[in-house]
Every structure is written in structure tokens, then in C-alpha cells.
Amino acid sequence: MGEFVGVDPENLKELTKRLGQLHDLLARHSPLIQQKMQKWGSEVAVTSLPGLIAAALDDVRDMDARTTRAYELARQQGWSALSGAPGVLGLTLDRPPGVRLDWEATGQSAYQGERDAETLTAALAAKNPEDARIALLGLPESLRRHMADKDYQAAFWAGAGPLALRAARALYERAGGALFSAESLSVLRALGASLAAASQMRVGTGKDRRPLLPTATRATLTGNSDPWSVGMLVKYGPEGRSWDSRLLADLTRSMLDARAGGKDIWPPTRGTLETDADASRQQRLMAEYDAVGAVLQRAAENGMAARHVLGDEATGLKYARMLVSDSWHTPGYDPGPFLSSYAHPGGALPPTGQVDLSAPTAAFLKAAVSAERGTSVDAEESAWSVVHIVQATAEFSKLHPQTVLPKEIRQSLIYTADRYLPDLAASVNGYGNKARPHGDQPGAPWVSYVDSTALAEFLRQALHDPKDLGAFEGRMDARISASVAASVRDPNQDYLAQMSALNGLTARIKKDFNFDEAQRLDEKAQRFQTFLSIISGGWGALSFSKALGAGTASQVFVAVAQPPASELINTDHKIETYKINEDEFRARLLHVRIPVIQGLLIADLIDLPANTSWYQNGVISPNADFTDWYTTHERVVYGGRRLDEWVKDAEHAMDIQR
Amino acid sequence: MTGRFALRLPAFAILIALGVAACDGGATSEEKTDPARQRKAAIEKAVQCLLDRGAIPDEQLRSATWLRDGKLLPNADFTDWYTTHDNVKYQGQTLLDWTEQAEKAGNTWRCPP
Incomplete structure (x- = not known):
């Protein structure tokens, strides 16, 4: 005292x-x-x-x-702020x-935390949004002021925890266009920001070090008693990197479990849906206040959170199965009750009005495979995420052979394939699914290996669209220079042969698709255009030269795995298709030579005079001198192969001779 | 996955022993969907052959989880080993060359004595 x-x-x-x-x-x-x-030059100490x-x-x-x-x-x-003074109409301030x-004792912020928790608890328990709103007017400011204050945070979340997590359900408007009033949004934002800040705080030292958020609060967060409300705190809370990655990962898992378990994950339905317009509006409301999507989005922004979820060796596959799916939309509604009895005599109709929600799912999948490649735990989780995503895709395709995944999800699969291209190339003849270090050299980066059957199904699903397939092939072709340089520097491994095997697999998949003439032209044009725009952008030299400096096998692998920077790729293929067909064979032959020579230059095997007209600033610009140079050097041996052999191997890897 | 190969290998070994020519004879429907099955069969034959001949130095096999009593039991670690050694020369030619020969010759290929 x-x-x-x-x-x-x-x-x-x-x-x-x-x-x-x-x-x-x-x-x-x-x-x-x-x-x-x-x-x-003041003498006053201002530090x-x-x-x-x-x-x-x-x-x-x-x-x-x-x-x-x-x-x-x-x-x-007994004092009250608003009291009617005797004989005076209205209220006066006392x-x-x-x-x-x-x-x-009261001069401590923990005390304020307790008080605020009590205010919140009382307000939310009132079950009247209007009363709650008034009682909570001062809360956001207090929460913001104490954002970095551990004593306050600990006291507030210990006191308010479980109920605070259900704030959204207590505060939503029972009628009107918006689900939350401006004041309610302010409360939700402040609570979300406070929760995010608290999630990153630790208390105690040494062995006793633990998260500041009380166990009970964390258990309620992930306990699924009201997943929608928790999702709203995350939605209105700060950007994903302001959260603790472990907490976001736990939240993601619990949201996905709730969704899979049929728990109510949607915003509350307000009133009865009397018309088709009401039902359709309700679907849009569900999309706008999508709790699972909100959590997936934050975890994707965080990055590591997504990798904790999908990169877990024991449970990652289970969640990958939930994510790689065509179910990412609002449930839709039965239009039957809104139709006249003439048009619809009865019985349930297929649901209509579904709103696509696959964007956050796709962002999450991309984030899960986006760790920088290397030896870190993050790189390990990322590699396992790839394994699980490929497996989950293969399983989905097996269960639903006729179903094509939503475009956004397919794009994330293609993104995965681009980032882990050498891994997948090695998996064309792969046995089993596993992430492990590459080879047994020291400092080996984590790689993903998948079974050959799973890989084939994965690529079949990812590359369903002729233009996507063409662009993917073009990006593969553009890695020829990287593969040539890598094969020189890591002579135990033939990267060109592995790329060739992957090209063989995509060619086989393409054959199965049985594209019509227009689709085939699209695919071809896209492939050539993508390839050209990458190599003429000098990508090979830009992203590769530095990584090859030390020349160890691990660095070579990481360099080959580096996908071309997307901003360098012009995917607009509105070029004259006629022209491509006419010149295609000649042009391609020329352009196989460019990446091959680029690769040999990167590997430091070719020494060119400084004034070489066709090689400036790391980029080859073919001209007559280039053709002359090639003719006079095609039988020269570089890194164990003749130049024309390198070109032949590269053509094979690019599938040109097939 | 291991289970599948555990089942497949004995059948495969019997096929070799009997010199049966039919390639798809013992394949399950799942194997038929594996576009790499011929290539993988060639890889397994080539590597087993090199193992039998003692052509692969011991230090390259020290941490091999895919080897039991001299028999190849391919798994993801084997994918890694094969990939990181495909251009290494064993008895005069690379692992890729050995594999290509085995694949081209199909079921008529025998490990050279």
C-alpha cells in the first residue's frame, strides 16, 4: 500500500x-x-x-x-457524470x-490495463451494440497510447482476453449497408493492433522467457469458439509483418481447421433474405468480411507464418490439401425460393451467386515457398512447403480428374515451379517426397524432391492454360545460360540434361492436353516471346554472375534456382504470329547460341576483347560479327565440351530437336 | 511411397531373373500413370549394376539411406544422390551415359560382366 x-x-x-x-x-x-x-554549439546535453x-x-x-x-x-x-439537476430540464454536467x-499503486499502467479490460468486458457483455459503442469511445485511444507498454498489455489481455476476441460479434450493426460503424471499426483496429503488438512481446528471461499473451488468451484465439470474430481482429489489425509469425501460423491452422470442420466462419446473417437481391448481397457481405481469407492474407504478408504452416513436416501436407482446392468461394445460395412457381416447381437448385475468394489463398501459397534459398530453417520450411504443395495438387487432381483449379491458385503453382525449377527438374525421375540438403557438401541449400507421378500431376494442373504453359516453357528456355554455367562449375551434375528431362515431361503433358490450332499458336507465341524478352533483357548475366563468384556447388544451385525477375518479362504476346512462324526455326537456332555463349561467359571460360561489337555490358546483341565469331569458334572446347556440342545439348534441353 | 517400391522391387528382380521381355507386365495402374517409369527402371538397373560391380567409391555411399545389403531401395535421398552424381564418370562413362544405354536397350540390357 x-x-x-x-x-x-x-x-x-x-x-x-x-x-x-x-x-x-x-x-x-x-x-x-x-x-x-x-x-x-550548446553546452546543454541534449543526448x-x-x-x-x-x-x-x-x-x-x-x-x-x-x-x-x-x-x-x-x-x-454515488456521483454520476450526467445528472438531472432539480428544477432544471435536461442534463447538466456535475x-x-x-x-x-x-x-x-494506481500510478502504474498495469492498473490502466486492468481498468480498460473491465470497461471492454462490461461493454461487450451488454449485448447492445449501441451501449457498447458509447462505453468503448475512449478505448482505442488508450490502447494506442499503451501499444508498446508491456505492463499494460499483459494486464489488458489477461483481463479482456477471451471476450475481446469476440468483439466483432458484439459490435456489428444489425441493419444498414456497412457491417461496422466507424466507432466500432476504430475499436476493432485498436484491438487488432494491440493484439499484434502483444503477440510479439516476450516476458521473463532465460528459461522462463515466454510470450506475454497469457496461455488462456492464446488458447481462445485458436480454440475456434468464434473464428469469425477472431478473423475480424486480424482483418482490421496491422499488416502481417507486425504480428508474431508463430501466432499467425497457429491462427491460420485453427481457421483452416474450423473451416474444414464446418464451423461458422461467415459473418452473421442479418434479417431474412427475402429477395434474390438480398441473397446476392449477403454473398458479397460474406466475401467482404471473409475471416479465413483475412488470416491467410496476414500470414502471407508475414511470409514466415505461411512457411511455418505448410513447411511443417508432420502437418504441412494436411493444410496444403485444404488450400490447394477449388472450394475458395462463398457458399452461394439456392435461387429456387426466389423464382416463381412457374419457372421453378420445387426442389433444390445448384447454388448461385458464389464470390471467388481464392486470392488470399494463392498469396498464402506463394508466400509459403518464398524464403530465400539456402541453409536456414526458413529455407527448410519453404522447401517442405513445396513438397507438400506438389503432393496436395497431385492428390486433388487424382480425386477430381476433371476439375481445373481456380486461375489464382494455378498461378501460385506456376510461381512455385519457377522458384524451385532445378528441384523439379531433378524430380522428373524422382522417388518419394522430401526436403533435404542438396548433396552432401557443406553449406548445402535445402531442396525439394517429389515423386515423378506427383510432379506430372502437379504440372498438368498448373499448366492447364496454353498461354501459361508457353510462358513457363519460355522461362525454362531462358535458364539455358544459367544451366550451361552451372554445368561447367559443378561438373558432377548435368543441369542441361535435367532441364531436358523437364522439357520432355512438359512436352508429354502438352500432347495430352490436345490443344486446338489457336491454342497451339498461343502457346508457341507466348513461349518464344517470354524467352526472347528475358534473354534480350540480359537476365542471365544480371542474376547469375555474382552468385558464381566463389564457384561452390551450393552457390551454383541457388543461382540456377533464381527465377527471372518478372518485371523483365514481357508477357504481352501480341506480336505478329505469322512472322514468328516464318522465321521461327532460324531465330531459335540463333537464340540458343546466345544463352549458351552467355552461360560460358558467366562461367569465365570465354575471353573476349574489350571492343567486341556484339557483347556490351554483359548483354549479347547478335550481329554479323557474332555470326562470324560463332563460325570460327564452334569447334573450340570450353569446359569439357565443344561449343557446338554445348549448343546441341542446349537445343535438346529446350526440346527443339524433338 | 517406400511401401510401393518395396513391393515393386522383388517383382522387378524376378522379371530380370527370368528374362521376361514384357515391359508393362507387372506394372500396377499407378505405375502406368508415371511418365518416368521406363527412365526410372533404367536408372535403377544402371545404378544396381554399378553397385554390383563395386564401381561406386564407398565414400560416395557413406550416408546412403537407399542402400541395404548392396540392394538399391530408391527414395528421395536417392533422387538427390542420382542428381548430384549424374555427370560423374564410373568405369569410363557418366552415370547419365549408363542410364541412357540401359534405357535404349530396354529389357534386353544386361549389366556388362
Whole structure:
């Protein structure tokens, strides 16, 4: 127990306000003050200024907590803020009476945290959105002020935890266009931001170090009692990188489990749906307030969270199966009841009005395979994510042979294939599914291996669209220079032969698709255009030269795995198709030579005079001199193969001779 | 996955032993969907042949999880080993060359004595 002092709550409130203003002013002008003092050569020590400002903020918080307590004591003494004065119509503001306050005990932000938790709990328990809204008017500001305050955060979430997580359900509007009022949004945003900040805080030291969020709160978060409300806190909370990756991963798993388990993941239905327009509006509302999508989106932004989920050796496949699916849309509704009995005599009709929700799912899948390649735990999780995504896709295709996955999801599969191309090339003849270090050299990067049957099904699903397939082939072709250089530097491994095997597999898949003439032209044009735009952008030289510096096998592998930067790729293939067909054979032959020679240059095997007209700034621009040079060098041996053999192997890898 | 190969290998070994020519004779429907099955059969034959001849140095096999009592039991670690050694020369030719010969000759291929 500290010292009790008599205070006037209203004066205390005014004092707190002014202290707050003083702090704001100081904080705003501190950089200028420091700058000026230094400029003028002042003797006054200004280095401690930031520390003093932080202390001032603590004082503001303390005073704020005392003010809250003082008003509370006044209310306990029977005072009410709004009371009807006798004989006067309407309400007048009453000054609170003086109270006695334990100055020390209440001057701690933990106290404020407890009080705010109580306010929130009482407001949400009232079950009347209007009352809750009024009671919670001051909460967002308090939460924001204490965002980085561990004592407050610990007390607030210990007190408010489970109920705070259900705030969205207590606050939503029962009628009207928007589901949340501006004030409610402000509360949800503040709660989300506070939860995100608390998720990153740890308490204790050494062995005792643990998350600040109480176990009970974390259990409620992932306990699925009201997944929709939790999803709304995440939706209105900050960007994914402001959250703890483990918490977001746990949240993702629990949301996916809730969805798979048939739990209610959608926003509440308001009123009865009387017309087709009502039902259709409800579908759009479901899409707008999609809780699972909100969590997937934040986990995707976080990146590591997505990799924790799909990269888990034991459970990653289970969640990959849930994600690689054609079910990412709102449930839709039965239009039958809204049709006249003439048009529809009865019985259930196929659901209509579904809204596509696959974008966050696709973003999540991409994030799961996006760790920088290497030896880190993150790279390991990323590699396992690839394995699980390929397996899940193959299983989906097996279960639904006629179903094509939504475009967004297929794009994420293609993205996966691009990032792990050498891994998949090695898996064309693969046995079993596993992530492991590449070879047994030290510092080996993590790679993904999948079974050959799973790989074939995966590519069949991913490359369903002729243009996608063409673009993918074009990007594969463009890696010829990387594969040539890699084969030189890592002589144990023939990267061109592996790319050739992958090209053989895509050719086989293409044959199965049985494209019509127009589709075939699309695919061809896209392939050539993509290839050309990448190699003429000098990509091979740009992304490869640095990684090859030290020349170890691991670095070579990581370099080959580097997908071409997408901004360099012009995917608009509105070029004259006629022209391509006419010149195609000649042009392709020429353009196989370019990446091959590019690759040999990268591997430092060809020494060109500085004034070579066809090679400037790391980019080959073919001209008559280039053709001459090639003719006079085609039988020269570079890195164990003649130049024309390299070109032949590359043509084979690019499938030109098939 | 391992289960499937555990089943397949004995059948495969019997086929070799009997010199049966039919390639798809013992294949299950799942194997028929594997576009790589001929190539993989060639890889297995070539590597088993090199193992039998003692052509692969021991230090390259030290951590092999896919080898039991001199028999090849292919798994994902084997995919990694094959990939990282496909251009290594064993008895004068690369692993890729050995595989290509075995694939071209199909069921008539025998490990050279």
C-alpha cells in the first residue's frame, strides 16, 4: 500500500491532458531542438532528450491511470457524470467530488490495463451494440497510447482476453449497408493492433522467457469458439509483418481447421433474405468480411507464418490439401425460393451467386515457398512447403480428374515451379517426397524432391492454360545460360540434361492436353516471346554472375534456382504470329547460341576483347560479327565440351530437336 | 511411397531373373500413370549394376539411406544422390551415359560382366 492523497478528479484530468500535450509538443520538436543545439554549439546535453521524452510518456500514462481511478472512486461515492439537476430540464454536467487515492499503486499502467479490460468486458457483455459503442469511445485511444507498454498489455489481455476476441460479434450493426460503424471499426483496429503488438512481446528471461499473451488468451484465439470474430481482429489489425509469425501460423491452422470442420466462419446473417437481391448481397457481405481469407492474407504478408504452416513436416501436407482446392468461394445460395412457381416447381437448385475468394489463398501459397534459398530453417520450411504443395495438387487432381483449379491458385503453382525449377527438374525421375540438403557438401541449400507421378500431376494442373504453359516453357528456355554455367562449375551434375528431362515431361503433358490450332499458336507465341524478352533483357548475366563468384556447388544451385525477375518479362504476346512462324526455326537456332555463349561467359571460360561489337555490358546483341565469331569458334572446347556440342545439348534441353 | 517400391522391387528382380521381355507386365495402374517409369527402371538397373560391380567409391555411399545389403531401395535421398552424381564418370562413362544405354536397350540390357 502506498500513500493516500486527496485529489480533485477534474483537476487531475486537466493536469493529465496538459502533461500529454507537453509530451506531444516535446516529442514533435525534439529532433529540431537537438539539431539547433548542436548547430549552435550548446553546452546543454541534449543526448538524454529522447530518454526524457519517453519518461514523460510514462508519466502521462501514470497520470491517466490515476485519473481513471479517481473518477471510478467518485462514481463509487454515488456521483454520476450526467445528472438531472432539480428544477432544471435536461442534463447538466456535475463536477465529481474530491476523493482519496493510493497514489503509488494506481500510478502504474498495469492498473490502466486492468481498468480498460473491465470497461471492454462490461461493454461487450451488454449485448447492445449501441451501449457498447458509447462505453468503448475512449478505448482505442488508450490502447494506442499503451501499444508498446508491456505492463499494460499483459494486464489488458489477461483481463479482456477471451471476450475481446469476440468483439466483432458484439459490435456489428444489425441493419444498414456497412457491417461496422466507424466507432466500432476504430475499436476493432485498436484491438487488432494491440493484439499484434502483444503477440510479439516476450516476458521473463532465460528459461522462463515466454510470450506475454497469457496461455488462456492464446488458447481462445485458436480454440475456434468464434473464428469469425477472431478473423475480424486480424482483418482490421496491422499488416502481417507486425504480428508474431508463430501466432499467425497457429491462427491460420485453427481457421483452416474450423473451416474444414464446418464451423461458422461467415459473418452473421442479418434479417431474412427475402429477395434474390438480398441473397446476392449477403454473398458479397460474406466475401467482404471473409475471416479465413483475412488470416491467410496476414500470414502471407508475414511470409514466415505461411512457411511455418505448410513447411511443417508432420502437418504441412494436411493444410496444403485444404488450400490447394477449388472450394475458395462463398457458399452461394439456392435461387429456387426466389423464382416463381412457374419457372421453378420445387426442389433444390445448384447454388448461385458464389464470390471467388481464392486470392488470399494463392498469396498464402506463394508466400509459403518464398524464403530465400539456402541453409536456414526458413529455407527448410519453404522447401517442405513445396513438397507438400506438389503432393496436395497431385492428390486433388487424382480425386477430381476433371476439375481445373481456380486461375489464382494455378498461378501460385506456376510461381512455385519457377522458384524451385532445378528441384523439379531433378524430380522428373524422382522417388518419394522430401526436403533435404542438396548433396552432401557443406553449406548445402535445402531442396525439394517429389515423386515423378506427383510432379506430372502437379504440372498438368498448373499448366492447364496454353498461354501459361508457353510462358513457363519460355522461362525454362531462358535458364539455358544459367544451366550451361552451372554445368561447367559443378561438373558432377548435368543441369542441361535435367532441364531436358523437364522439357520432355512438359512436352508429354502438352500432347495430352490436345490443344486446338489457336491454342497451339498461343502457346508457341507466348513461349518464344517470354524467352526472347528475358534473354534480350540480359537476365542471365544480371542474376547469375555474382552468385558464381566463389564457384561452390551450393552457390551454383541457388543461382540456377533464381527465377527471372518478372518485371523483365514481357508477357504481352501480341506480336505478329505469322512472322514468328516464318522465321521461327532460324531465330531459335540463333537464340540458343546466345544463352549458351552467355552461360560460358558467366562461367569465365570465354575471353573476349574489350571492343567486341556484339557483347556490351554483359548483354549479347547478335550481329554479323557474332555470326562470324560463332563460325570460327564452334569447334573450340570450353569446359569439357565443344561449343557446338554445348549448343546441341542446349537445343535438346529446350526440346527443339524433338 | 517406400511401401510401393518395396513391393515393386522383388517383382522387378524376378522379371530380370527370368528374362521376361514384357515391359508393362507387372506394372500396377499407378505405375502406368508415371511418365518416368521406363527412365526410372533404367536408372535403377544402371545404378544396381554399378553397385554390383563395386564401381561406386564407398565414400560416395557413406550416408546412403537407399542402400541395404548392396540392394538399391530408391527414395528421395536417392533422387538427390542420382542428381548430384549424374555427370560423374564410373568405369569410363557418366552415370547419365549408363542410364541412357540401359534405357535404349530396354529389357534386353544386361549389366556388362
